[in-house]
Structure formats: C-alpha cells, structure tokens
Amino acid sequence: MLLTVGAEETPCAVLFDVFKRQAHMSHSELAESILSTAMLPDGRSVAAHAHDRSWLSRNVVHAPVDVAQARLFADFGYSGARLCMRLRSRRVRPMGAEEIYAMVTSDAAREMDSALEAAGEDARPYRNLLERIGANREYSAVDRAELALVLFVAAGCSGSATSAVRYTLSYEQRAFGATSPTPPSTQLASRLHAPDAENSGLHLGLIRVRDGYIVGKPCWVDPTGEGCVVGFLATGEANVCDVEQDVSSCHLRLWFEDGSWWVEDLGSANGTWLRPAGEDGERRLIAGERFPVGPGDELRLAASTSFMLVEGLPG
Template sequence: MVTNDKTPCAVLFETLKKHGGISNKELASLVLSGRPLSDGRSPVSRVGDRTWVSRFIVHAPIGSLQERYFCDFGVSALRIVARLKSREGRALSSEDVFDLVAGEPGRSMQDVLVACHQDVTVYRNMLDRLSEKSGYTVDERSEIAMVLFVSAGCSGNVRKAIECTLDFSQSAYGRRPVTSPMASSDSAADSSQVPALSLGLLRVVDGYVVGAPYWLDSSVGAVEIGALASEEHSISSVGSDVSALHMRIWRDEEGFWFAEGLGSSNGTVLVNGASGESVVVEPPHAEREGFVSKPVAVRPGDELILAKSTKFLVIEGVPEP
C-alpha cells in the first residue's frame, strides 16, 4: 500500500533506491532530459540541486510533472537496467530486474496508480504477457518491463505507459507483446531454443529514439559509421559534423564488441552505461597529438557519441527476421 501523498514518480525513485541501490541523484541523471527549458538550463543540469529534484520531479503533484522534463523513456529504461546489472556488490540479473518490476517490489507502482484513479488492468495485462513464453529473451523482457515501469512512474498515466512500451518493443525488437499460442508437446521443446542475441545501435536525437535499430552483423566484419559510409551494412544516419568515415565497430573471435575511430575530425566518446564514465574512443583532430588509437570495448547500455550531434544507444536483442 502507498500513502495518499505518494506519486508514481516518487514510487519510481523509492523502489529503485530501495531494491536497486540507485540514489535519487543518480536516477535523476538517468531519466531527466538534456534539452534546455525556458530559462536556458536543462533538467539534467539540476540533478545536484536536491531541493529542485524533490520539489519539481520526485514529489511534484500529479498533473504538474511535464513530459519535457524527461528524456525518452526507452532510453532511460535501458540506462537503468545497465546500472542495475552492474551495481558493485549487488548486481541484478535480468530475471531480478524483471521481478523488481513485475514482482512484489513493483506492486507499489500499481497501488499508487490506482490511488491516482488510473485503471491498472492493462498495466497488469502487459506484465502478464511478458511473464508468459511470448518469444522474448529474459534480457528483452526485463528491458520492456522497465520501460513500462519508468514511463508509468514519470507520466503517471497508464495509457501513456502502455503506448511507450509498445512503441519501444516494436522499435527495439521488431514486434509487440502478443498472446502466447497454446503449445503442443512437440513445440514445447522448440520454445526452449532461445535465438542468438545481436548488438544493435539506436539513434537518439534530443533524448528521443529515432527510427529502428541498426543491428550489427558480425559476419560481415567491421561495420563503418560515417556521413558517406556506403558499404552494405554501414550506417550513414548521422549529423553534419560527423566525418565521411568516422568510426568502425566489430566483434572479435571471442564474441566481444569494440569501437575504434577512423581519423575523424570531431572525435568519438563512449559513455559507459554501467558507470556513466566517459571514455575517449578518438579525440577531435585538434586534440590528437600524442594520442594512440586502440579499440574500446562496447557493451549493451553504453552510448556512443560521434562529434557533438550524433548519439547511438547500444542495445542487445533479436533482430526481426
């Protein structure tokens, strides 16, 4: 049960702090937008102001919390999942993350939504669909469930949360949660065969996911990214300050992915999804004196920032056939 003064956003922060070890400040840095408001400052630039975060985000009255304060809920959810899986001494598995949302820890979100006069039937139905053998991997189920949890907490609106969750599932994994067909004894064995996971890149513009994922095909060697990258499987959906051939990304023989610069003008930075630490893949040309290029490991939940205009969120999933 929740008290009358609780809001969905407060429950979101409280649950992830209590059961995931993510502080309010850290969570605010993961969900708030970097887009400037009317005063010229972005919400994420205020994460160090505990009073502002508490008053205008965590404990803001229902109806006063504006969506423009937040970045894309799918992006936020993937960042949160990455942090939960990498917490030192208390890392959560994908199953743990899913249980945090769908199990007893996440029940308080349903309670507070009911207290806010929201019909949570469809919210519960979504979790039920994800709990069944719906064709998603455990990693995908945990990520989709977290999108539902985050969007419900930030918006306080079940319908909005469902729309965001369905859009994320379609965009990231090429399908939406559906009713599981009744399996015969022969098909039961087949359902245990989990498809191989692939690494993908989601373009993020102004905090929002744009377009479908670019799934990386390890069989073709390195995938080049750049404004004039024209080889098959290359990625050219980039901003104007990205070089013609800016960087490449590939998987080694042991299955690990790496990124390396290709002599770009404006450089590339990787933001570690687990720690938030920035790692220079390649500095801008003007700052490259003495720099020795070497591959940088890339993992799901990381962000690749090419020059200043182009950001890709690294995801893991099963490409649509």
C-alpha cells in the same frame, strides 16, 4: 483530485522509492538516467538539476501528477534500456536480469498499481502488459527485464497507465520487431478450474463470470456511443480489460447499430464463442463478421474469460 506535493503514492515517487530500496540507487543517480537535456528558464538543463535535492524533490519526485511536465524526462525507452544496462554492469551490487525483472513485477508492481489508481488511472492495462511480457518465452531474460523496466519507467514518469502501455508497445515493436503475442489457451489450462436500446437509454452490460458465478460489477456499453473493445490491452474509458492472458490485446468489439446489439471478433488468436440465451450449445464467431447479441447471451473469450450480457441503466 490528483495527489499533492509530498504524497508518497505518486507514480514518480514509487519509481524513485523502488530504485532506492531495491536497486540501492540514490535519487540523484536515477535522475541522471531519466531526466531530459531540455533547457529550463534558469539557463540550465533539466538533467543539470539531478543533484539539487530540493529542486528534484519539489519538481519531480513529489510533484503532483497533474502538473508533471513531459519535457522533464528523457525518452522512456532510452532511459529504461540505459538503466537495465547500468544495473547489470555496475561494479558494486550488480543485478542480474531476473533480479531486475522481479524488482519491477513483484511488490513494486502493486505499489505502482496503487499509485496509478490514486492518480485516477485504470491500472489493469499496466498489469496486463507486465504479465504478457513475462509470458513471452521467445524473449531472453535480459529482453524481459528491459521491457518491464521501460514500462515501469514510462508509468512512473508519465503518471498514466494508458500512455505507458502505448509507449511500451511502440518501443517493443521498434526494438524487437514485434509485440508479445497472445499466448495459446493451452498455456493457461492449469490456471482455470432487445427493446429499443437507443431510444430507451438502456445500456448493455458485460458481467464477468467465473466458475459459473457472476463476479464484479457490469461494464456498461452506451448504445449512443461507439461501443467498446474487450481485450487484454484494451485502453480507453469505455473499453474492458478485465480478462485473462490468453485473450488478445484487442479481442472483440461490442456496439449498437441498426436497432440491435452486435459483436465482432477482431481476429483474436484464441477465438470467441457465443452461447445464446436459453440454449445449451455455443458457436465460434468468424473473425470480421458481426453477430447479433442481447441480454442473457454469454460470450467466452479464448479458454479463460466469460461474460454474461445484461441490459439496464448504469447505477
């Protein structure tokens, strides 16, 4: 069940709280920048209620995520860009671009993570996109601040990590002509130290491997489904995004077909390598071509992320 009225952990509550604590912006000031001009049954616009503390608290700041209405909010990109400019240009306590970026990527990012998870969301795509925005050296400090703020606002207003990520990627494409590229593996070097599955119901699981040790639980792929996509910004219930930054947004696909499990590199920036079970060597997959895989095989995505394949049943 999603959070109830008054819970401080809703994504929208985090949004308002962070702006109040770190940007010294009152709830009504923030509401002026993010509420829509749509008309309500009382004959007034949503934005006209920005200074009605009781209405704002009940219907926006502390409203349960499951009853939040998208029509209450203006376009996230417009709101984020407007807030960025407002924070940088105000006469009292102006904030620099780096300060704005830090505001939404440090403690605030962890608070938003927790709020999204509490609302039943997988927050990893949200965190991953924040990292990728910060790693894009082609953007100016102002560009990074604006994009991070757009993502933060979208997450707070929508209560959905998936929706926020998809919106921000679309906004980035419209505003900057492209999305942040997958960084080369060399940029992360310093950070790195088949029975019949369809009939038996056996799933193929991906288990993360770090420094030769298995970590975490398997991410199971259903042989009767459409498979899964593994990538830095792979959204969707069956997809896997527990990867490092040099892994592409949608890096590879794993699925069951014709009695076998298959893997395909989706044109990743830094490549995929397959080490078959019982073999020492590995080979790089050719993008766009499918390769058979099975339990015991190991997949390495770029320089930083490895998965062991196992077979079993979820739970």
